[in-house]
Amino acid sequence: MKKLILSVIAALMLATIPSVATAKEKLYIINSGSTNGTFNAILSAYASDLKTMYDVEYVQAKGCSKASVILKKIKKAKAFYISQGIKAATSDKCSASAFQPTQDKIIASDIKFGMIFGRIGDKGISDLKKGGNKIAYNTNPNKDWLAKLDRSLGVTNTHVKYKNSTGVMLAVLNGEVDLGFINSTKKVWQQKGKLVGLLSLNPEGDNGVPPLNGVANFNGAEKGQVDNFFVQGFSKSELIKFRKIIANLHKTDSTVGLWYKKAVGYVNTATWSRQDAIKAAKDYVNVWRD
Amino acid sequence: MIDLIPYTLIGVGFGVIAGFVPGIGIFATLMILYPWLLDFTGLQLIAFYIGIASTTQYIGSITATVFAVPGESSSLPSVIEGHALYKKGQGGFAISGAAIGSFVGSLVVLVIVSLFVPSLENLYYFYSSYIQACIIILVLVLLIFSSSNRLIACVLAFIGYTLGTIGCRSIDDACFATFNNADLTTGLPLVSVVLSLYVFPIVINNWNVNFIDTNIDISTGKIIPHLKRYWDNIGASLRGTIVGFFAGFTPGLSTTMSSNISYGLEKWIQRRKKKYKLGNYPSLVSAETGNNAGSFACLLPLIVLGIPIVPSEALLYELASSRGFILGGENFTAEFFSNVAYLLVITNLIALAIAWPFAKYICYMSKINYKILQTIILIVLLAVVVYVGSQFFQSLYYLSVFIVLLPIGILFRKYEMLPLIFSFLVASRIDVLAISLSDLLSL
Numbered sequence: 001m002k003k004l005i006l007s008v009i010a011a012l013m014l015a016t017i018p019s020v021a022t023a024k025e026k027l028y029i030i031n032s033g034s035t036n037g038t039f040n041a042i043l044s045a046y047a048s049d050l051k052t053m054y055d056v057e058y059v060q061a062k063g064c065s066k067a068s069v070i071l072k073k074i075k076k077a078k079a080f081y082i083s084q085g086i087k088a089a090t091s092d093k094c095s096a097s098a099f100q101p102t103q104d105k106i107i108a109s110d111i112k113f114g115m116i117f118g119r120i121g122d123k124g125i126s127d128l129k130k131g132g133n134k135i136a137y138n139t140n141p142n143k144d145w146l147a148k149l150d151r152s153l154g155v156t157n158t159h160v161k162y163k164n165s166t167g168v169m170l171a172v173l174n175g176e177v178d179l180g181f182i183n184s185t186k187k188v189w190q191q192k193g194k195l196v197g198l199l200s201l202n203p204e205g206d207n208g209v210p211p212l213n214g215v216a217n218f219n220g221a222e223k224g225q226v227d228n229f230f231v232q233g234f235s236k237s238e239l240i241k242f243r244k245i246i247a248n249l250h251k252t253d254s255t256v257g258l259w260y261k262k263a264v265g266y267v268n269t270a271t272w273s274r275q276d277a278i279k280a281a282k283d284y285v286n287v288w289r290d
Numbered sequence: 291m292i293d294l295i296p297y298t299l300i301g302v303g304f305g306v307i308a309g310f311v312p313g314i315g316i317f318a319t320l321m322i323l324y325p326w327l328l329d330f331t332g333l334q335l336i337a338f339y340i341g342i343a344s345t346t347q348y349i350g351s352i353t354a355t356v357f358a359v360p361g362e363s364s365s366l367p368s369v370i371e372g373h374a375l376y377k378k379g380q381g382g383f384a385i386s387g388a389a390i391g392s393f394v395g396s397l398v399v400l401v402i403v404s405l406f407v408p409s410l411e412n413l414y415y416f417y418s419s420y421i422q423a424c425i426i427i428l429v430l431v432l433l434i435f436s437s438s439n440r441l442i443a444c445v446l447a448f449i450g451y452t453l454g455t456i457g458c459r460s461i462d463d464a465c466f467a468t469f470n471n472a473d474l475t476t477g478l479p480l481v482s483v484v485l486s487l488y489v490f491p492i493v494i495n496n497w498n499v500n501f502i503d504t505n506i507d508i509s510t511g512k513i514i515p516h517l518k519r520y521w522d523n524i525g526a527s528l529r530g531t532i533v534g535f536f537a538g539f540t541p542g543l544s545t546t547m548s549s550n551i552s553y554g555l556e557k558w559i560q561r562r563k564k565k566y567k568l569g570n571y572p573s574l575v576s577a578e579t580g581n582n583a584g585s586f587a588c589l590l591p592l593i594v595l596g597i598p599i600v601p602s603e604a605l606l607y608e609l610a611s612s613r614g615f616i617l618g619g620e621n622f623t624a625e626f627f628s629n630v631a632y633l634l635v636i637t638n639l640i641a642l643a644i645a646w647p648f649a650k651y652i653c654y655m656s657k658i659n660y661k662i663l664q665t666i667i668l669i670v671l672l673a674v675v676v677y678v679g680s681q682f683f684q685s686l687y688y689l690s691v692f693i694v695l696l697p698i699g700i701l702f703r704k705y706e707m708l709p710l711i712f713s714f715l716v717a718s719r720i721d722v723l724a725i726s727l728s729d730l731l732s733l
Contacts, residue, residue: 034460035317035601041608048325058321060682062476063458069472070683091463093475134730140462160729163461163722166541166597173414173595176730190596255328262611 027054028074030081032067032099035060037164038184039082039227042110045255046080046246053245054078064094071098071232078233080242085109085226085281086141089288101228101281104236107243108270109226109281113202114142114183115209115265120196123178125215128198131155134177136168141288142181145220152218169195183225185265206265226284229270246270294337297330298633301341302640306648308342309349309361311674316342316602318681324609332615333629336593339606340633343589344396347545347582348641351388352648355381357667358492363484364545364584366711367553367577369492374569377496386516387523387571388578389645394524395531395579396638399586400631402535407627410594416539417591419726425537426716426723429547432554433709436561443709446702450710453478453695454717461722473687478695480715481678482688485671486695488711491703493664519571526556526572527579534580538587541599542719548584550712553577586634592617593630 029047033039040060047056061067064087071079085101087094101109116135118124127133135157137146146159162168165182172180173194182188185206188195197209203222205211213221229246231239247270249256260268269277308319319342320327330338350361355372368388375384403410430447437443457477458465468474520527533555534548556576560566566573591597596617598604610617658666672692679688699707727733 035604037604040605041611044321044324044605044608048328051325062682063460065458065472065475066682066684073683093458093463138461158729158732161461161725163726166599167722167726170414170417170597171419171726174418175415176418176420259608259611 024053024055026057026077028057028059028070028077028079028081030059030061030067030070030079032061032064032081032083032094034062034164038186042256042259043082045259046249048255049249050080050245064091064096064099068096068098074233076233078231078238080107080229080231082227082229085228085285086139086288088228089285090141098230098232099228101226101230101278101285103274103278104239105230105232105234106278106281107229107231107239107246108268108272108277109228109284111224111226111267111269111280111284112184112265113200113206113224114145114181115185115188115197115201115206116179116181116199116212117172117185117188117195117197118179119172119175120194125198125210128157128179129153129155129215131157133179134158134160136160136162136171136177136180138162138164138168138182142183145223146181148218148220149212149216152216152221186263189264223287224284225288226281228281228285240274243270243274294333294629294633295636297334297337298341298637299640301338301343302345302637302644303341305342305345305641306349306644309346310353311361315362316346317600317605320602320605324605327609330609332610332617335606335610335615336617336630337633339602340589340630341637343585343602344582344634344637345641345644347578347585348389348392348645349648351392351578351581352385352645355384355388358496359489359667359671360484362545363480363711363715364549364581366484366488366546366708367549368574369488370568370706370708371553371570371574371577373492375571375574378569380569380571383516383519383571384574386513386646387520387575389642390517390520391527391530391575391579392582392645393638393642394527395534395581395583396586396634398528398531399535399583400634403586403590404627404631410590410627413539413591413594414597416536417541419723419730422540422719423723423727425540425547425551426720429537429551429554429712430709430716432551432558433712436554436557437706437709439705442705446705446707446710447713450713450715451717451720453483453710454714455721459718459721461725473684476682476684477718478691478714479679479684479688482675482691483695483714484711485675486692487699487702488707489671490668490696491699491707493667494700495703497661497664520575523572523575526559526576529556529559530576530579531583534583535587537580538584539591539599540719542601543716544588544600545581545584546712546715548587549577549581550708552580553708582638589630593627 029043031040031043047058050056061070083099088099135146137159143159150157160177162171165184165187168180168182169187171177188197199212200206200209201212203211203213234242250268250270260266269280304319308316346362350365351368354360354365354368355376358369358373360366360369372384434440434443456467458475530552534552537547537551538544540547553573556573560570560573591599592603598607607617675688675692676685679685
């Protein structure tokens with residue numbers, strides 16, 4: 001019996017020693033978006049990869065306000081979080097410095113270009129130019145943008161608001177509206193048997209979808225958006241090191257790497273030079289400030 | 291496709307945990323298991339998800355019946371009728387009725403849907419804002435009309451809606467009653483609201499009643515009376531199946547909507563027949579059948595269209611996508627559906643086999659003094675509030691909301707609180723639909 005007890009103690013000690021020696025640093029990963037959105041999917045993938053290097057604690061903050069409070073609570077700890085650039089520029093709740101793209105905290109951005117889409121074989125660009133359509137959208141800035149588009153074309157359309165991009169897509173699919181406008185085009189591409197991209201905000205077009213500025217030209221016709229990835233509690237050298245880790249995840253078949261490989265319409269700046277990435281984040285946020 | 295069965299079995303195992311522990315739903319379980327699930331292929335993920343999603347519906351009704359604690363919000367009707375049956379010494383019938391109903395409901399919808407596989411791609415027509423609004427209004431009307439005091443039910447529904455609108459809406463960033471408090475911007479936490487207004491008052495109501503249903507053990511061969519009682523009420527079960535199936539398509543609410551509409555309808559029918567008394571077996575069976583029919587309906591948009599309608603499905607969808615497996619759309623075939631279908635049959639058989647003996651182990655609780663048991667339940671639930679809150683850095687907020695609302699729950703403890711809880715659950719959905727419909731109708 002004594003032997004057994006001693007063996008157990010020895011085994012426990014052996015098991016503990018390496019875990020103490022390799023104790024990982026705590027990293028909070030904070031999702032400031034919804035639980036069923038793209039932010040959660042991307043950050044879950046990051047959490048999975050970063051778990052091998054950090055003691056990751058995943059926090060669902062449910063919005064900018066709460067995320068901001070959490071970041072203040074844990075200001076000395078290391079945190080990695082995401083925020084919509086357009087909200088940092090236009091929403092009071094997301095105007096906190098934690099969400100502004102400054103070089104002491106920005107890691108990378110996802111650049112994405114919105115798209116107007118419809119059902120295959122149904123309304124197209126010529127119908128959009130004529131007006132009289134019901135167009136679905138899902139964020140406040142998109143409403144202003146659609147109003148500008150109408151003015152530019154000299155037509156009137158009915159703009160119908162939905163909760164999220166899934167709502168917009170379903171409304172187009174079931175014929176409740178004629179056309180849809182969303183910022184994250186991934187969902188449209190995944191329904192390519194039923195939906196078709198008509199016009200892209202990308203000035204170079206997007207996978208065969210023509211650019212909007214060929215049809216209408218107004219301030220905002222080429223406005224892309226960014227989702228920014230930030231850190232808190234990192235020194236400058238730690239930030240640079242962490243950025244390299246993130247860049248490596250994007251270059252390999254990591255969970256994050258695979259996620260981006262499958263997601264059409266996203267350009268991530270983690271592999272860009274740091275200066276270029278910071279500039280892109282600032283430019284894409286500032287363009288929405290006016 | 292036999293190689294997928296182990297993944298379904300693992301899902302069933304976690305479904306038992308997710309259904310048993312309140313506040314730890316399917317989504318939280320998936321988040322905890324996320325790194326491990328990354329090793330699964332797309333089909334293995336589906337097999338796992340079918341196991342977990344179906345089993346929670348079976349197990350959630352047992353805790354609701356015995357402890358008056360809903361494992362999932364879809365088990366709320368079981369807290370009323372199942373627990374009342376339990377107090378009458380008919381807990382065994384409540385559990386068997388829920389389990390058989392769940393099984394029958396799942397199989398019936400599976401057979402019906404199988405007959406219409408080629409037409410399933412037109413499923414998105416069901417997501418018209420008009421249809422979705424009609425379903426929510428119908429459930430509210432049914433819950434109010436099936437209440438003993440309709441005026442009070444209306445008032446409670448209004449209070450529930452008002453509580454549900456506290457916070458900031460994601461659709462237009464509009465905030466209501468947040469008083470510049472960051473916690474309030476996230477809305478009132480579901481677990482605090484349900485426990486303070488619904489569960490705690492029931493447990494406190496029972497404080498001086500000493501009962502334990504020792505006849506709950508239904509695994510010892512006396513199955514015939516249980517089957518007979520179910521058969522005598524099969525009409526309620528089939529009604530629940532059909533109604534629950536269609537309500538299950540409601541985005542974000544799915545099985546909660548299914549169980550409540552089935553329950554409301556059956557309770558209304560029973561009242562019309564002047565047969566309704568608290569602890570109504572047909573209403574319970576209808577709710578539980580509708581619950582499982584809805585659980586299957588909820589899966590269809592995901593596997594047929596590739597559109598997740600509840601958060602746990604969104605996570606599953608992203609996991610599958612990261613493995614290169616895009617659900618729905620062009621990948622959907624009748625062959626794929628048949629693979630999913632046979633896994634559903636297996637899951638339901640296993641969950642049925644687990645749910646009955648599970649009751650036997652709960653019977654062991656009868657050896658504990660009832661007041662001590664109630665105290666343990668209350669302490670565990672308080673711990674659940676704090677624990678779930680801690681996941682969002684909001685332990686104090688969750689606890690505060692619970693404490694503030696508890697007196698209201700105790701004040702209204704003699705009334706049927708389901709209209710309030712349901713209105714709270716659907717408040718944000720009502721707002722979203724109202725905004726979309728007003729735009730559509732150019733109001």
